Amino acid sequence: MQKKLIHNPMYIFLLVLTITVSGGLHVWQTLFDNFAVTVVHLEGHHVGIIQSVREIPGFLALLVVYVLLVIREHRLSALSILILGLGLAATGLFPTFYGLIFTTLMMSFGFHYFETTYQSLGLQYFERNVAPVVFGKLRSYAALSSMAAGVLVFVLAPFLSYTGLYLFFGAIVAAVGLWAFSRNPASEDVVPQHRKMIFKKCYWLYYMMTFMAGARRQIFMAFAVFLLVKKFEYSVQGIAVLFFINNIVNYFLSPFIGKCIVRFGERKVLSLEYVSLIIIFISYALVESKTAAGCLYILDHIFFNFAIAISTFFQKIADPRDIAPSMAMGFTINHIAAVVLPAIGGLLWIVDYRIPFIAGAGLSFISLLLVQCITGQLAAAEKRAASESRAAAGSGAVTTMR
Numbered sequence: 001m002q003k004k005l006i007h008n009p010m011y012i013f014l015l016v017l018t019i020t021v022s023g024g025l026h027v028w029q030t031l032f033d034n035f036a037v038t039v040v041h042l043e044g045h046h047v048g049i050i051q052s053v054r055e056i057p058g059f060l061a062l063l064v065v066y067v068l069l070v071i072r073e074h075r076l077s078a079l080s081i082l083i084l085g086l087g088l089a090a091t092g093l094f095p096t097f098y099g100l101i102f103t104t105l106m107m108s109f110g111f112h113y114f115e116t117t118y119q120s121l122g123l124q125y126f127e128r129n130v131a132p133v134v135f136g137k138l139r140s141y142a143a144l145s146s147m148a149a150g151v152l153v154f155v156l157a158p159f160l161s162y163t164g165l166y167l168f169f170g171a172i173v174a175a176v177g178l179w180a181f182s183r184n185p186a187s188e189d190v191v192p193q194h195r196k197m198i199f200k201k202c203y204w205l206y207y208m209m210t211f212m213a214g215a216r217r218q219i220f221m222a223f224a225v226f227l228l229v230k231k232f233e234y235s236v237q238g239i240a241v242l243f244f245i246n247n248i249v250n251y252f253l254s255p256f257i258g259k260c261i262v263r264f265g266e267r268k269v270l271s272l273e274y275v276s277l278i279i280i281f282i283s284y285a286l287v288e289s290k291t292a293a294g295c296l297y298i299l300d301h302i303f304f305n306f307a308i309a310i311s312t313f314f315q316k317i318a319d320p321r322d323i324a325p326s327m328a329m330g331f332t333i334n335h336i337a338a339v340v341l342p343a344i345g346g347l348l349w350i351v352d353y354r355i356p357f358i359a360g361a362g363l364s365f366i367s368l369l370l371v372q373c374i375t376g377q378l379a380a381a382e383k384r385a386a387s388e389s390r391a392a393a394g395s396g397a398v399t400t401m402r
Contacts, residue, residue, distance in 0.1 A: 009185035010125040022142035023149035024173040057109040061331030077117040082177030084110025089170025092163030120327040136258020143250035193324035214334035218341040219360040232290040266309040267374040273306040274368035281360035317381035
């Protein structure tokens with residue numbers, strides 16, 4: 001399969017862009033807090049506002065449907081990379097609170113719109129038994145790219161200012177975006193996509209699982225690292241080591257997860273994820289060991305890769321024409337939780353820091369119940385497909401008689 005993928009233009013296209021996005025985003029995340037504090041002199045509430053602003057483009061991902069009315073999907077991927085690169089490069093040039101809001105919005109629009117088109121193109125161009133493997137390999141290379149970006153930042157930081165670092169890495173990302181405009185990996189054999197908003201009752205399980213995955217992600221993003229720093233006094237170096245370990249593990253594990261989805265199916269893989277997350281979130285609330293807390297963080301991060309199964313499940317139940325608009329809708333649904341959960345969780349943290357993690361365990365239990373409906377949804381999708389096939393055949397027969 002590896003040899004076939006190497007000769008697939010869309011795989012190479014997505015591979016290059018995925019490596020670029022992962023590296024660029026890792027640079028932004030690595031530099032942001034220190035730049036915000038030491039150069040821009042921001043306080044905690046400023047950083048909180050900027051992080052909330054960063055989620056707005058994800059919430060607005062449904063607008064991709066309308067952008068695709070005027071630009072082809074792989075072109076939008078290239079444009080997203082270019083915008084991400086320009087936002088990254090400009091960050092050091094606007095060292096103010098409002099400047100950071102502006103450049104963060106640029107970077108985030110590029111990232112989220114690429115992620116939307118990346119998932120959509122992957123589901124459109126690769127068969128059901130291939131797509132999980134492709135996504136697993138791409139996530140593996142993304143982890144490798146993040147590690148390489150981290151090493152480069154470490155090496156170049158003594159020689160370049162923040163402005164220089166942002167310009168250097170931003171220019172590389174933007175250059176790849178320009179390169180992508182010169183590529184045409186599209187195929188005429190792929191089913192044309194609807195150019196309108198899609199929201200169907202028969203996709204309810206995909207919508208629910210996507211929303212719950214977004215809620216779980218926000219608890220992890222907002223409170224897991226905060227717990228490590230606040231309660232267990234992890235240093236910047238300690239958190240960096242955990243990030244590095246996460247990327248090493250994901251580099252080797254992501255392709256294996258993709259193969260497991262093909263072999264065992266989405267229901268079993270997602271069930272394993274949510275049973276594990278229930279245990280992990282409860283453990284977050286009870287853990288007293290610094291080492292154990294770090295191990296929980298690594299395990300928690302590993303299960304991000306299982307989200308591949310939500311997208312590949314949708315591929316199996318969806319009308320092939322619905323993939324692009326539904327990926328955009330899914331990203332918006334996924335980010336609904338990002339708007340409200342951190343604020344609510346922060347208030348609950350004040351009462352007792354354990355409450356957000358117990359809530360995370362509850363959300364994981366609901367997700368575990370939801371994924372048990374996958375088998376029924378797959379059967380219903382097969383019936384719909386068979387019914388539509390018979391209707392099409394009947395329509396063809398009537399036309400022939402006339």
